[in-house]
Amino acid sequence: MDFSRQLIEWYMVNKRTLPWRDTDNPYFIWLSEVILQQTRVKQGLPYYQSFVKTFPTVQKLAAASQDSVLKLWQGLGYYSRARNLQAAAKQIVDDGLKFPDNYKDLLTLKGVGDYTAAAIASFAFKEAVPVVDGNVYRVLSRIYGIATPINVPAGVKEFKVLATKLLNNKDPATHNQAIMEFGALQCTPKNPDCCTCPFQMDCVAFQEERIPQLPVKIKKTKVKSLFHHYLVIQTPSGRTILNQRDTSSIWAGLFEFPYIESNGALLSNEVTEHEVFKEVTSGSRFRESGYNQQPIIHKLSHRKIHAYFWIVKVEEELIDAILVDDAFKKPVHVLMDRFMKEFWHRN
Ligand code: SF4
Known part of the structure; x- marks a missing residue:
């Protein structure tokens, strides 16, 4: 199976038009990625638009009062994302306004983890690093029939190795956008659209009727x-x-x-x-x-x-x-x- 080619072909037909896909401005991409963590596109879109309008540059975000940033964030939850966003904007301004332009340096920003660094590095700077978010875990675990839990170190490593192997090094940005979009629209958590799926013949979960069991996640939080x-x-x-x-x-x-x-x-x-x-x-x-x-x-x-x-x-x-x-x-x-x-x- 030519995974990346099939994936990108699917993406070109099915992708949604979203404002952060029409830019290679790393600041806007970063904003969108942070807003969309734990948030659906429909809910996150108006927040993205407000942030871009109110804080059109990293300097403006860094110079804003924390209250105004949190007020704009109100309703999105997980407020540490907003606080970290502003702390990282200050880091960038303090560093002479040099926005980190590669995966490794992006990881030094407050609140920027593996996923966000990979997203910014590949979308804005075309660096060949794979993104691995919830969508990617789901898609890969189903197509390749992987039952290793996604929230244990061994699982994180296994999926990262596979995602790196499958990545299209010539066009990592489109590949990464495509796999996340595929997870969001086609291979959804409930009721994936297997009938029209280009991977149906190769998908282990589909062939072995294991879709509801994948991906595996260990429950460990006591409420x-x-x-x-x-x-x-x-x-x-x-x-x-x-x-x-x-x-x-x-x-x-x-x-x-x-x-x-x-x-x-x-x-x-x-x-x-x-x-x-x-x-x-x-x-x-x-x-x-x-x-x-x-x-x-x-x-x-x-x-x-x-x-x-x-x-x-x-x-x-x-x-x-x-x-x-x-x-x-x-x-x-x-x-x-x-x-x-x-x-x-x-x-
Ligand atoms: S066949 Fe179904 S489960 Fe398998 S990748 Fe396609 S949509 Fe996902």
Whole structure:
């Protein structure tokens, strides 16, 4: 089988028109690759367009405030991607605006791993390095019938060796785009379109009816439940309080209501007697006017967050309180975004 030729022939007929495919600007390619990690093209496209418009150059991204970068990222999740993007932009500016132009140097940028470095190096600089993302694992494991788990070092190595062997060294950019597009459109996780697939005759998974079993991934994350009791402070003038997360958490740099962490649901008096509550209300008289009995559940890869929102009306102004309009300008995580829009009736 001439894998690369068949793949590229398929790509030329089936590829989607996407803005980052019409450029060899490494900065735009990098932006698109970071945005599209863990994100579908349809969801990522408007974010890509906003980033290119707001930060058209690496310098602009490096010079922006972290809040403005996170605000633009809001809703995409995995916020470390946005923080790393900006940290790497600063690295490039500090290095005399020299954008790394090869796989090895690209790996020195913050947040740039094997996949992203290979994508930028091959798409922008035509370097012959294979990309291996979720799509590539799926396509190769099925066509070649490989059952080695994709998330253990031996599997990572085996697939990388195979991808390198199959790569079209004369046109690595098109080959890499093609294999990812093939995984996204034809050899999809569920219901792959095997009937019209050019690899059907050679595909081991198809021939041996093993498609649902491939690729193999070992489950190793144990999900932990967290209980957050958010204090939705309302002062007489309608202000509220938001705190910024510190740098050690997954939501670092994002804003949220002050909260109490517990091992489960709490009674009203357990909240109002908690030291976080006392500190936030600064001894002001308050009226706790109910809360959402049903927590909002938010699932992350390792965590399941049960978020309760307590409405606390204080009778005095608080020094750290801000206008609700200003709260809406802050970058917030998805749980906060959902609650704030519903509670204050904003879109
Ligand atoms: S035959 Fe089906 S499973 Fe095999 S590569 Fe084609 S689409 Fe994927």
